[in-house]
Amino acid sequence: MxxxxxxxxxxxxxxxxxxxxxxxxxxxxxxxxxxxxxFLTPLVALILTSLQAPALYGDMGEYVYAFRWENxxxxxNEYGETFLRSFGYAxxxxxxxxxxxxxxxxxxxxRARKWPAIQAIALILVIAxxxxxxxxxxxAWKQIFSDDSWTMETLKAxxxxxxxxxxxxxxxxxIFGLTYNFIPFMTLPIYTTLERLDTRYLEASxxxxxxxxxxxxxxxxxxxxxxxxxxxxxxxxPASGDYINASGDFLxxxxxxxxxxxxxxxxLVILQYPAAxxxxxxxxxxxxxxxxxxxxxxxxxxxx
Amino acid sequence: xxxxxxxxxxxxxxxxxxxxxxxxxxxxxxxDLFIPAGSFFALLGPSGCGKTTTLRLVAGLEEPxxxxxxxxGKDVTNMKSYQRPVNTVFQSYALFPHMTVLENVAFGxxxxxxxxxxxxxxxxxxxxxxxxxxxxxxxxxxxxxxxRVALARAVVNRPALLxxxxxLGALDLKLRRQMQLELKAIQTEVGLTFLHVTHDQEExxxxxxxxxxxxxxxxxxxxxxxxxxxxxxxxxxxxxxxxSNLFTGQVVASxxxxxxxxxxxxHIVVPKARAARHTGLVTVGxxxxxxxxxTETQTHDAGQNVLTGGVVKDxxxxxxxxxxxxxxxxxxDIVVFAQNMVFGPVVHEGAIVSVSWNIERGFGIExxxxxxxxxxxxxxxxxxxxxxxxxxxxxxxxx
Numbered sequence: 001m002x003x004x005x006x007x008x009x010x011x012x013x014x015x016x017x018x019x020x021x022x023x024x025x026x027x028x029x030x031x032x033x034x035x036x037x038x039f040l041t042p043l044v045a046l047i048l049t050s051l052q053a054p055a056l057y058g059d060m061g062e063y064v065y066a067f068r069w070e071n072x073x074x075x076x077n078e079y080g081e082t083f084l085r086s087f088g089y090a091x092x093x094x095x096x097x098x099x100x101x102x103x104x105x106x107x108x109x110x111r112a113r114k115w116p117a118i119q120a121i122a123l124i125l126v127i128a129x130x131x132x133x134x135x136x137x138x139x140a141w142k143q144i145f146s147d148d149s150w151t152m153e154t155l156k157a158x159x160x161x162x163x164x165x166x167x168x169x170x171x172x173x174x175i176f177g178l179t180y181n182f183i184p185f186m187t188l189p190i191y192t193t194l195e196r197l198d199t200r201y202l203e204a205s206x207x208x209x210x211x212x213x214x215x216x217x218x219x220x221x222x223x224x225x226x227x228x229x230x231x232x233x234x235x236x237x238p239a240s241g242d243y244i245n246a247s248g249d250f251l252x253x254x255x256x257x258x259x260x261x262x263x264x265x266x267x268l269v270i271l272q273y274p275a276a277x278x279x280x281x282x283x284x285x286x287x288x289x290x291x292x293x294x295x296x297x298x299x300x301x302x303x304x
Numbered sequence: 305x306x307x308x309x310x311x312x313x314x315x316x317x318x319x320x321x322x323x324x325x326x327x328x329x330x331x332x333x334x335x336d337l338f339i340p341a342g343s344f345f346a347l348l349g350p351s352g353c354g355k356t357t358t359l360r361l362v363a364g365l366e367e368p369x370x371x372x373x374x375x376x377g378k379d380v381t382n383m384k385s386y387q388r389p390v391n392t393v394f395q396s397y398a399l400f401p402h403m404t405v406l407e408n409v410a411f412g413x414x415x416x417x418x419x420x421x422x423x424x425x426x427x428x429x430x431x432x433x434x435x436x437x438x439x440x441x442x443x444x445x446x447x448x449x450x451x452r453v454a455l456a457r458a459v460v461n462r463p464a465l466l467x468x469x470x471x472l473g474a475l476d477l478k479l480r481r482q483m484q485l486e487l488k489a490i491q492t493e494v495g496l497t498f499l500h501v502t503h504d505q506e507e508x509x510x511x512x513x514x515x516x517x518x519x520x521x522x523x524x525x526x527x528x529x530x531x532x533x534x535x536x537x538x539x540x541x542x543x544x545x546x547x548s549n550l551f552t553g554q555v556v557a558s559x560x561x562x563x564x565x566x567x568x569x570x571h572i573v574v575p576k577a578r579a580a581r582h583t584g585l586v587t588v589g590x591x592x593x594x595x596x597x598x599t600e601t602q603t604h605d606a607g608q609n610v611l612t613g614g615v616v617k618d619x620x621x622x623x624x625x626x627x628x629x630x631x632x633x634x635x636x637d638i639v640v641f642a643q644n645m646v647f648g649p650v651v652h653e654g655a656i657v658s659v660s661w662n663i664e665r666g667f668g669i670e671x672x673x674x675x676x677x678x679x680x681x682x683x684x685x686x687x688x689x690x691x692x693x694x695x696x697x698x699x700x701x702x703x
Contacts, residue, residue: 203365204398206385208412208457215386218411222402 050277061271071278079262079279083286086258089171090240093178094186097235098228100179101186105227106220108187109194126187134181138250141177142168145251169253177245182238186231193227229298237287259283314341314497315376315389315464317362322371324357331357333521335371339514341464342495344488346512348502350544354521355501356395359467362499363392375465386415391458393471397450399442405429405453406438412461428460429453431486448475452483459490466491468500472507484511505545509533517541533591537580539671542589549638550589550669558582562663568634572609572666579668587669593641594665597628598658599651609666611635612658616651626650630657 053066076083104126112119129137144151145167155161167173201223205215221228243260246252252261259279266276319337323330332354339345347355360366362373364385373381380388391412399408409428413421429435432452434445442450451471458466468487472480488511491498502508508515509529516526517540525532525541532545542548551572553565563582565572574588590609614630617637621644628640628651640659642650651657 198398200394200396200398201400203385204392204394204400205411207363207365207390207392207394208461209386209415210411211386212384214415219400219402225402 046277046280049273050281052274063273068274071274075275075278079259082257082259082262086240089175089178089258090236093175093182093239094232094236096179097182097186098232101183101190101231105187105190105194109191110197126184129184135244138177138181138244142250145173168251169256171256173251174246174256177251178239178242181245182235185234189230189234190224190227193224197223225298229295233291240287241283313495316341317465317497317499318374320372322361323369324361324366325369331521335523337523339497339499341497343514344491344498344500344512346500346502346508346515347518348505348508348515349518350503353518355518356469359469359499359501363390363467364388389464390467391461391463392467393454393458393469395469395473397454399450399453401441401443404439404441405434408442408453409457409460412457424460428456432456448479451475462494462496465497465499468498470502487511517544535578535667537670539587539669542669547592547639548589549592550587551635552585552587555583555586570611570635573663574666574668575664578666580670581668587671588666589669590661590666592639594661595640595659596661597640597642597651598660599655607663608660609663610658610660614638614657614659616653616655616657619653630659
């Protein structure tokens with residue numbers, strides 16, 4: 001959707017006749033004002049904060065405006081590994097969510113077309129988790145898999161897990177949590193494209209000697225690319241900045257820190273505002289670059 | 305099927321006792337059909353008659369409820385569509401939107417691992433005069449161009465059996481003629497078997513060697529186009545394939561070669577060889593262009609059927625010919641096509657005329673007249689004369 005909005009703007013600029021530009025401006029004004037106030041101002045504030053220097057003889061958490069670009073070097077040195085871990089976890093979670101969501105979306109969007117009731121129920125089931133706060137849901141997972149839970153004890157009793165096995169605090173638990181939390185964000189956009197998939201293309205592919213697996217990779221998958229791109233962006237971007245799943249209070253532990261956790265502790269715990277701001281700016285910049293390359297390379301603009 | 309090679313020639317298609325039921329209705333009822341290799345076979349019928357379902361069964365896109373499908377003598381009933389040596393030109397074209405025209409055409413060749421797929425795809429595109437758009441996406445082409453790409457995409461595979469689902473519907477007349485010729489040329493050159501589904505009777509008659517007229521899930525009549533036209537066996541065929549004037553009457557006399565009917569006091573004679581039934585209530589017909597219009601009173605001539613005292617109700621000029629609708633008391637309306645040998649119509653509305661035709665031109669159909677009325681609700685395909693006369697007589701009785 002972020003990406004679809006992108007494509008639409010480009011078209012609108014081309015198509016807009018000169019005359020209506022004033023009306024367009026009037027209509028755009030509230031949105032532009034909103035963006036300026038709530039997006040541009042904080043962004044500028046954040047950039048300025050990220051360059052601040054500690055106040056001389058000041059208290060802890062007291063900073064003055066400066067141009068201390070060394071802040072960035074310091075956070076790269078200190079949190080480089082955390083960055084890599086964040087993107088690694090986000091990437092794995094995105095892939096896992098894609099692998100789980102695609103069959104679900106395919107079932108709802110293509111196979112269940114003949115039974116609208118089943119389609120509706122399945123869609124509700126996908127959206128149902130949103131009715132409960134995701135903090136609560138993540139906490140529930142923590143309880144289910146805590147060391148003394150019956151789940152873990154049963155698994156240990158059955159010797160599926162070793163006697164000293166942990167779930168919470170491991171990278172697996174964090175990735176599991178991320179995947180779980182973002183599955184609806186992956187499923188819904190893929191469902192929207194598959195729901196419009198013309199099955200006559202699949203018939204034509206079969207008619208042209210393509211076996212079902214070939215038909216899937218040559219026809220179905222390319223035609224559902226817009227949904228996959230939207231879904232992966234909607235999953236990857238928030239997942240790489242996520243600080244709930246990886247936090248020690250939920251499914252993570254000290255060894256599973258993600259950038260989000262680092263930003264949170266710098267801002268709220270150790271009061272290093274410039275470091276936290278620099279981390280935020282870098283996270284934003286890196287995501288922007290990754291997304292730009294991804295959208296460009298996936299070549300989905302042809303499909304719209 | 306064998307990969308890496310083209311079909312050497314067309315294959316026979318045989319349908320044995322095919323029945324296809326969908327929830328709530330039967331699309332095809334116990335259909336038997338044999339199409340010899342290398343023939344151009346047209347399945348003609350109104351929409352909803354089961355012709356497209358038949359095509360989809362052969363392509364493997366639907367499974368028959370009962371019966372067997374054999375291609376080249378091999379039972380393919382349980383084969384998936386990708387395993388059958390068959391290609392389809394879809395009515396909706398179904399060109400892959402994410403591929404270029406060239407990729408679309410080469411798709412089947414790649415799947416079968418045929419060498420020089422791209423070169424062959426270009427050849428096919430040259431054949432349909434679209435090689436200059438090979439690198440465009442299908443949605444950048446016009447409807448007619450897309451249809452030609454769909455043709456190229458199917459023909460390039462040289463399948464043993466090519467299925468055409470109303471493939472020329474979106475083309476303008478000139479292109480349509482051109483594609484008809486090209487299709488015919490491809491078919492004869494390679495000896496492929498073509499199964500062409502259409503509701504356009506003219507297209508079916510000009511292109512096909514054999515035409516089967518289908519109605520309500522059954523084949524009404526099958527044969528060479530000329531045979532079907534000159535000697536329709538049912539009221540449906542008589543009125544779906546061209547126009548017909550149909551009369552129903554009691555057989556009152558019978559010789560060794562002819563039967564004679566009483567139609568509202570007129571005697572209509574039909575050769576026995578051209579009539580399906582020889583006794584009782586019989587429906588006979590004659591094509592409008594076989595009729596001659598007379599302004600002078602016509603004497604009864606041996607070898608001619610004559611109806612007198614008709615009033616011209618409508619005259620419509622169409623260039624080559626003029627269509628007259630002549631109303632005869634108690635018989636009903638009769639359509640006459642007359643070639644425009646002189647300038648314009650020879651008679652005008654309201655004129656009293658008689659019509660005559662050589663008795664050799666009449667035909668008798670096998671439908672029982674009581675059943676002929678079943679076509680009434682379907683306006684396009686209604687047996688015009690029967691329906692109109694029934695309505696008329698009902699009106700007269702009411703008055």
